[in-house]
Amino acid sequence: MIDLRQLQALSAVSAEGSVARAAIRLGWSQPTVDYHLRNLDRLVGTDLTERSTRGSKLTTAGTLMLERGEEILGLADRALADVRDLAQLGRTRLRFGTFPTAAARLLPGIVSRVSEIGIELDAILEEVSPLVARVNQHTLDAALVYAASDYRLPFRSEVHTTHLFTDPMLIALPEAHSAAATQRFDRAALLALASESWVVGSTPGDTLDELVREVFEAEGYKLDVAIRTDDYSVVLGLIAAGMAVGLVPSLVAANPPDGVVLRPIEDPRFARELLLAAPAGPGGPSTAVRQLAEAVRRSITALE
Template sequence: MDPRRLLVFREVARAGSLAGAARALGWTQPAVSQQVRALERETGTALVLRQGRGVALTEAGRVLLRHAEGVADRLAAAEQEIAAFTGLAAGVVRLAAFPTAAAVLLPPALVALRERAPALQVHFAEQEPPEAEAAVRSGEADLALVFRHAEDEDAVPGDLLREPLGAHPVHAVVPAGRPLPGTLADLRDEPWIAGCVRCRGHLLRCARRAGFTPDVRFATDDHVVVQRLVGRGLGVALLPSWALAASTQPGVVAVDLPDVDGRVVETLARPDARRVPGVAALLAALRAAA
């Protein structure tokens, strides 16, 4: 049984479609389909069932997938040991990260990584946590930087490994020159500015606990725009500390409120990816920079 075909089959199972596996592998869909058919001839049984645009594994396919995962783990371990033996971390690591992490955490981490592993290339894509998680799951990214709030504790299924890098406060941002709020409820009558889906959900949950529904009049993911709107007295917002560290605009004041939860920044990766030397080197640089 050709182990390369097992790895292709594993990507098909992970992606849930031939097209998704082709994207993850950088192949054409017919080439992936050909490998799966060849593997079915080798095993003498059907391994996948076509369902619309996707595929489902047969019982034999599920059995074979367990062995394919084992093969992938052994190959990744071999790669790690050989790289450790030669002392090299090279190649390409694909990273997905949310905007404020890209602005605050990535620059020092990548500078340190360049000194430690000059042959390693990091390809970066800016993505919000749900998209970054999906990119890791599909194989389009090797590592993701994401954030979660307390209510998102179980948002990531257990087939991905996550490693917290630190907790960070979320501040209420209000126009300068006004009385400062003592609790979130003090802002119940203000117009609100909300950001990404996850951030908006956090605002709604905090406001619900404080006994009100925020009047959201502006929606933008751009933290500079948020601060400029606040600075002109057009609304108030919740912003994470990293957003303010990346850029603080005039006319705004950040206030810590006891009834606003912070958030945790963490990495997400597939178990096999974390054993790749380049991924391990990037993880170490992110830990040090955090």
């Protein structure tokens, strides 16, 4: 197993150009630096440094090892900082916003996980546009939001976003629909639904609804919006009744009602990116917000 001191030695040699100067940089003896470099060479089975009278430089293998090693060292430093900060937090309260469909499935797990590490949440349920405004105004400490992959939400420059999950969208059709036998929807199959009645979100400017509209309009079709609702249980109920077709995120599609078929879409744009947005300083989000992001990730993973 790699010893972090081996990576520190390799990094110092790369920065200083010699083992002697690397030892000074690290505050170690030169034999200690050499010892860790040789052990790392033996571990990977090849020389990671080349030495000459002019100093030392990394081999191609050494450069690759350093690239990965810097990531490992950075994560190790972040882990230490996070745990030290967390130990000093005590009980921390965060104002946390989330959109309702995420709250229904994720919020209980998120609350449970952060409470174990001393973080309490004041949860606010709103659609994405108001959540973006609240984060920009600093009236929320963090918000779980989503956007289609080709869209950027209008956050201010000081707002930091952390990608948490890519949630593929599925076409939801009545079971008796003529296209229900299609196993995967490519662009042509999707455009074949242009004459159908669609159920879309009730919130204006939803990035996924805009994406569907743009795909149809690019081919000269107009999206026929029959019903608007942000409640996916209502969406699925309407589709089961044969009243419309629509898009459903995979996270809420685990147990569709009888009469509904769900089909994947080949176009990778049809996915929503779940993000945790938070006002942040130059050093990035606070330790509490980073712990919140990890709790959201773990809650999503538990649903898969």
